[in-house]
Amino acid sequence: MLKKLGLSAAAIMAALPALAQTATDATAPVVEAAAPVMDKGDVAWMMTSTALVLFMTIPGLALFYGGLVRSKNMLSILMQTTLIACMVMVIWVLYGYSVTFGGGTSPYWGGFGKLFLSGVTADSMSATFSAGYVIPEYVFIAFQMTFAAITPGLIIGAFAERVKFTAVLAFCALWVTFVYFPIAHMVWDASGLLFVMGAIDFAGGTVVHINAGIAALVGCLVIGKRVGYGKENMAPHSMVMTMIGASMLWFGWFGFNVGSNLEANGGATLAMINTFVATAAATLAWSLLEGIQRGKASMLGAASGMVAGLVAITPACGTVGPMGAIALGVIAVLGCYFFVTVVKNKFQYDDSLDVFGIHGVGGIIGAVLTGVFSAGSLGGVKGDDYSIGAQVWIQIEAVAITLVWSGVISFIIYKLIDMTIGLRVDADTERQGLDLASHGEAAYHG
Amino acid sequence: MLKKLGLSAAAIMAALPALAQTATDATAPVVEAAAPVMDKGDVAWMMTSTALVLFMTIPGLALFYGGLVRSKNMLSILMQTTLIACMVMVIWVLYGYSVTFGGGTSPYWGGFGKLFLSGVTADSMSATFSAGYVIPEYVFIAFQMTFAAITPGLIIGAFAERVKFTAVLAFCALWVTFVYFPIAHMVWDASGLLFVMGAIDFAGGTVVHINAGIAALVGCLVIGKRVGYGKENMAPHSMVMTMIGASMLWFGWFGFNVGSNLEANGGATLAMINTFVATAAATLAWSLLEGIQRGKASMLGAASGMVAGLVAITPACGTVGPMGAIALGVIAVLGCYFFVTVVKNKFQYDDSLDVFGIHGVGGIIGAVLTGVFSAGSLGGVKGDDYSIGAQVWIQIEAVAITLVWSGVISFIIYKLIDMTIGLRVDADTERQGLDLASHGEAAYHG
Amino acid sequence: MLKKLGLSAAAIMAALPALAQTATDATAPVVEAAAPVMDKGDVAWMMTSTALVLFMTIPGLALFYGGLVRSKNMLSILMQTTLIACMVMVIWVLYGYSVTFGGGTSPYWGGFGKLFLSGVTADSMSATFSAGYVIPEYVFIAFQMTFAAITPGLIIGAFAERVKFTAVLAFCALWVTFVYFPIAHMVWDASGLLFVMGAIDFAGGTVVHINAGIAALVGCLVIGKRVGYGKENMAPHSMVMTMIGASMLWFGWFGFNVGSNLEANGGATLAMINTFVATAAATLAWSLLEGIQRGKASMLGAASGMVAGLVAITPACGTVGPMGAIALGVIAVLGCYFFVTVVKNKFQYDDSLDVFGIHGVGGIIGAVLTGVFSAGSLGGVKGDDYSIGAQVWIQIEAVAITLVWSGVISFIIYKLIDMTIGLRVDADTERQGLDLASHGEAAYHG
Amino acid sequence: MIIAAIKPYKLDEVREALTAIGVQGMMVTEIKGFGMQSGHTEIYRGAEYAVNFVPKMRLEIVVTDALADAVVEAITKTARTGKIGDGKIFVLNVESALRVRTGDVDDDAL
Amino acid sequence: MIIAAIKPYKLDEVREALTAIGVQGMMVTEIKGFGMQSGHTEIYRGAEYAVNFVPKMRLEIVVTDALADAVVEAITKTARTGKIGDGKIFVLNVESALRVRTGDVDDDAL
Amino acid sequence: MIIAAIKPYKLDEVREALTAIGVQGMMVTEIKGFGMQSGHTEIYRGAEYAVNFVPKMRLEIVVTDALADAVVEAITKTARTGKIGDGKIFVLNVESALRVRTGDVDDDAL
Ligand SMILES: Nc1ncnc2c1ncn2[C@@H]1O[C@H](COP(=O)(O)OP(=O)(O)O)[C@@H](O)[C@H]1O
Ligand SMILES: Nc1ncnc2c1ncn2[C@@H]1O[C@H](COP(=O)(O)OP(=O)(O)O)[C@@H](O)[C@H]1O
Numbered sequence A, B, C: 001m002l003k004k005l006g007l008s009a010a011a012i013m014a015a016l017p018a019l020a021q022t023a024t025d026a027t028a029p030v031v032e033a034a035a036p037v038m039d040k041g042d043v044a045w046m047m048t049s050t051a052l053v054l055f056m057t058i059p060g061l062a063l064f065y066g067g068l069v070r071s072k073n074m075l076s077i078l079m080q081t082t083l084i085a086c087m088v089m090v091i092w093v094l095y096g097y098s099v100t101f102g103g104g105t106s107p108y109w110g111g112f113g114k115l116f117l118s119g120v121t122a123d124s125m126s127a128t129f130s131a132g133y134v135i136p137e138y139v140f141i142a143f144q145m146t147f148a149a150i151t152p153g154l155i156i157g158a159f160a161e162r163v164k165f166t167a168v169l170a171f172c173a174l175w176v177t178f179v180y181f182p183i184a185h186m187v188w189d190a191s192g193l194l195f196v197m198g199a200i201d202f203a204g205g206t207v208v209h210i211n212a213g214i215a216a217l218v219g220c221l222v223i224g225k226r227v228g229y230g231k232e233n234m235a236p237h238s239m240v241m242t243m244i245g246a247s248m249l250w251f252g253w254f255g256f257n258v259g260s261n262l263e264a265n266g267g268a269t270l271a272m273i274n275t276f277v278a279t280a281a282a283t284l285a286w287s288l289l290e291g292i293q294r295g296k297a298s299m300l301g302a303a304s305g306m307v308a309g310l311v312a313i314t315p316a317c318g319t320v321g322p323m324g325a326i327a328l329g330v331i332a333v334l335g336c337y338f339f340v341t342v343v344k345n346k347f348q349y350d351d352s353l354d355v356f357g358i359h360g361v362g363g364i365i366g367a368v369l370t371g372v373f374s375a376g377s378l379g380g381v382k383g384d385d386y387s388i389g390a391q392v393w394i395q396i397e398a399v400a401i402t403l404v405w406s407g408v409i410s411f412i413i414y415k416l417i418d419m420t421i422g423l424r425v426d427a428d429t430e431r432q433g434l435d436l437a438s439h440g441e442a443a444y445h446g
Numbered sequence D, E, F: 001m002i003i004a005a006i007k008p009y010k011l012d013e014v015r016e017a018l019t020a021i022g023v024q025g026m027m028v029t030e031i032k033g034f035g036m037q038s039g040h041t042e043i044y045r046g047a048e049y050a051v052n053f054v055p056k057m058r059l060e061i062v063v064t065d066a067l068a069d070a071v072v073e074a075i076t077k078t079a080r081t082g083k084i085g086d087g088k089i090f091v092l093n094v095e096s097a098l099r100v101r102t103g104d105v106d107d108d109a110l
């Protein structure tokens, strides 16, 4: 049972009453109506995980990105990450949770059954992947809320240092509504399109990383390059902040990946060790490539490898083995490294912080390889009846659907915003820096 | 039972033997003498929470405050926060725990029964809010210790950049002894004055925030303004550190608020989601107000809103619903914003880092509104027999008692210190900065 | 049973099948073959602890050390810490775990039985210190992995600002293989030399701190002083980063020390409160010494005291009482303070970040005093049949063996690396700074 | 060109005084000053370092000859505290000046 | 000695133009400029601070008399945007110059 | 006024040498030097940036004419390593000097 359901991290989101309604669904866990158990160990772990995912976002992601921009734009990154997260949290409890996991059985959305979290109390329970085990619905809501809050924050790296603050907020409000919530429903809800297809996405490789990655690529193409791009030195203003941010991302990612198991059991510990070794191997791999290619391994390279590894192992961490995780991390880095150093330079677009190059490319490689390394013969947990070819095909379909859905709708939203609010600040403001212009303050004073 | 006891976060502090003694107290949980259960899930969560509250203090609070001062005073903030916390921890195990939760049945203090933690072993247990469930007394002691350690650290923001280091330490030693420990006993001990009155303070709005806030206000009035206040540019030296600190406060606050539930159960998850959404809404609200008022939303504003929201939800997080939490966060920000931008400027006192404006005002609003939004009709957990009016009155009384007790005794302690050690450095030292003068080093070197 | 096994933090590392094989070993817990229990509360805590130890390393240790060097060498510290950790993690799952805890019964190593983690699955369990309780083997592997990853990172502080990057990596790969893994086996494996002797090392005072400390001392002697040492001002470039790092070390150390209990129970909470108060007392003590000696307490002093306290309580935290912990913290600081301010200056060697002075000296004092304060008469958990004298003697033997083993083999490895790769960069590179020379980037840009 | 080293916290006051007498521009640099005012000592774990430099602000102002004396006087008045370390003023001759935006030269450029 | 205050983002362009006409060295300082270009306002929780200074780059170039006019021209051309705050150029007389490495003096030192 | 650009790590040595010959004050600025000593290259994810500037320390010392040659010599001696990038020394004429604290002028002010 566990194995069958292990496909998807948070598939069963319904509170118990809802579950009763969907009990005819073959993929739903058979809950013994008499005695579903809430184990406090699971609750403790899920609360820890939820807090960790917030920590990933702020200060983690904020610093990782913030260190990479010039000091005059530092606060704009911190503010965007912070306010996007806060805004999406409020949206989540107003209607986001409902349209994603509200109990509706459409393949595309969850309906309006739980607007304003109506009906949820401290006694409401959500199912886990183990029959008979439940966790409080509030912690499931909060855990998923942090996922929704970090994802649009990833996108902003692509058009950093030139975007209008209000435009970013408006974009993100629309984006979570029309892109993130539907895709999360499709992948993680038992009635969702990709869930039913059988796509494996343990902790959100498609929902979070590919989704944000493609939206980022579209965004930087629509917005255009930074003034002075390619001519002026746009070196990161604080590699220290970037390193701190990357380390915090790794730390917080244990909440992200391992929390997606919904329980503190053996399967969770597998997800944890995979998240360790894939990331470690990826970091080493990027540094090694740099060492070979130019004789020096940079901190930015190591941080990039770290994030690429984390992204790539995300969909896979529940079903591959540690050796598969290492291989997956290394392969993902090969792809990302090639992409950001060669492909991107060739096409000369300005994905300022390489959101697509790391999250998009790393996410795609991870999603596809999940199909490969989940096989028992390659150290994964899938048994004899598992076909690598068939699964890889499903994975590719899931990736393609995500790329198209997110790419097209994101494009429409960008254009809409550009025609109304305007996406970009003027050149003088860009020169002065967004901190003073948009936020009226400076990041640092003597 | 849970609901009745849910009023106060840490009400039942006694080890089991102590509990047996107070079993005649009607509000004490009825522990089945035969088989009190220590659930390892609770232990795991309480240990996590305890570590999180330390993290809130250092580096969290230290950076939040430190970023707001000029760079020449950065280390003085870091040192004060660090050494106060360390000093209070040692005091706590020597006599603080005993006088707060030592088992004495006075409404004002806990007696000397547990000086030096005498009698406590790894097998001693403390009751929780659920009958029959216990947690190791050591983790209860440690958890409460972190509360005592952070509270005086909040005060120092009011007289930052001009206070004498030894004076701060001496003040805090006296302050925890004569202000914090008694008030903690009054609010959280089953025999405490405010506990018996029925005040709701889930995680310490009165004990921590109002208490520290009023002591801060008195402090900055006694010490006087900084040299150059209102004339020189005293802009925060690193808004980045302030943002990191604020984010860490949020992260750590899950330990603070949710840990106050003492168990990892459904009630804990309610406290968690409330801590999320109240804070998110408050951050948005402050930024929106700034956006409306001056066209730009600042990072300092967002960070201020964040902390104001966290402060306000602290007493309420266990008994209000998520929608009530959002409302509460927004209302608290309206009050704090008005206070720090209008009232404070009008009276021209120098509460340098707005300790009273955020912790005091936010705490008071939160305490009062807890009485409102706990009502079932407004999404809270209180049932039909709950009277908003009656509870609000109790809340106001609790606030008033705290303001008077803390205000008066703090004033006496300040005067005492000023007459002996002297509270303030001389003007030249202040100009040079406290880092070099009091600590003999500089925060940053080329 | 618990008490008897309480001697060593992670003594029982074998998966259950392995345990069955060693059931004849008198010190192994008697597991009721029928029903070993995996408590999810333990799993939750062990996963939290594991993540915390990563956090100690990056960003914790990296920032603590990084803040202490000049800004031109900041990234070199961040890179070394990061890449060493990643490299050792990969080594750990390839062969490190096997040679340490692989089930072999030699006193010196664990054999090749678990190369590449062969045979381990999500269902494999490891014993804890309580009969009948198990935790998933993956989390035991991951937890121990983080210990292996941080230890060599401690060493680099001794020769910061002048070492060749590739030399450090090569050194560490050899060092973990020939020094760390064997010593970890000796101390923590039930068949290990020092474990059998009965040495108490709850969380790794010998394995981690003394071990790294002596290797550091040898290292800085072999490599020699920095150019300009004693003449130029080599003041820490960011005491702020150092303070953040130290605070993160404290926070993460709860994973390190308390996780070593392998369960979330009363014993764990004892380890936690000891880790709090010993550290608090040590921080105060260092600041007080400085205050007395030169009238000013510095942030570097407080941070040094903090780390010294953490190091000293590491072996002792499971068996001493809180008052003993305070005493131990203070005594350790007396030793470390004397060492780094007097002894080091006298001998004029350049242990740049005082690795030996803090980790080595603090570790030795902690190890020896563990023998003292574990006695019941001094507040510890050891009963009547405990002889302080006998235990102290065992502790001294364990320290001596570690010093000799690590000192000698480290020396050989240094010489080997120096003859091949070369340990040190040339003087011009050292002047320019390692960041540009070895990593091709600068930590900060206007 | 008038070059002055002053105490950092006097900057705003001096700037205001100069604006008051008609100075239209200046260049300000954060420098380390070395002079009679002694620096401080920093101790890092037993190692003592004397920091011989004191933070100062260096002003560079180009004005017409007519205004020069007034500038020197204004700085002297506002920057003086009477304590060691108040700073120095040096006057150098400028051969020509030019405003980049307009091409105005010499007195017109100031 | 030619001293110029320019907009920071023009630095690379100016440096290239100068190299092109044969300038071999210069000293660059980050300064706070004060002039007609107004600074900005920062507000911290209701307290408003006017920051009167604008970041500028200050160049110091010593060249032979023969080259001086070309240098001024090159800077003027590349640094000009036509907007307020483009900066100023001042020319001062240098009495002697020396290259530390070799001891070369005056024109040979440049 | 003697203006010198030197290698940063030579600062302490030069300061000591100058004190030894009787120099009582100076102004020190961290600058970016541009000259024959080439900078370095930094690469950020495939984008390569040439950093043309090298960190230098700029000293400004005003002394009596009598002392000027000794100052130049002292700097030259202590700052020289013989490698490219040792720096330059320029001498300019100062018209007047003034000590803010006391009002002392010219030679008395130094
Ligand atoms: N001979 C000098 N040349 C250049 N700058 C000087 C000289 N003497 C002093 N200064 C500058 O003036 C500042 C103040 O000088 P100092 O001797 O400390 O005190 P005072 O101004 O009271 O004489 C110094 O920090 C330095 O920046
Ligand atoms: N009288 C002056 N003396 C020295 N520097 C000046 C003077 N006037 C202007 N500057 C410098 O030139 C910069 C540009 O001057 P500003 O008046 O803002 O604009 P513009 O160059 O268009 O006239 C200032 O920021 C300042 O650094």
Ligand SMILES: Nc1ncnc2c1ncn2[C@@H]1O[C@H](COP(=O)(O)OP(=O)(O)O)[C@@H](O)[C@H]1O
Pocket (backbone or CB within 6 Å): E024, E025, E026, E027, E028, E060, E061, E062, E063, E099, E100, E101, E110, F005, F032, F033, F034, F035, F036, F037, F038, F054, F056, F083, F084, F085, F086, F087, F088
């Ligand atoms: N013409 C110049 N004008 C002003 N400063 C100069 C000039 N030439 C060189 N410098 C300064 O002197 C420093 C050293 O010069 P450089 O040409 O690199 O080496 P060297 O001193 O060996 O000739 C430069 O970094 C720059 O700061």
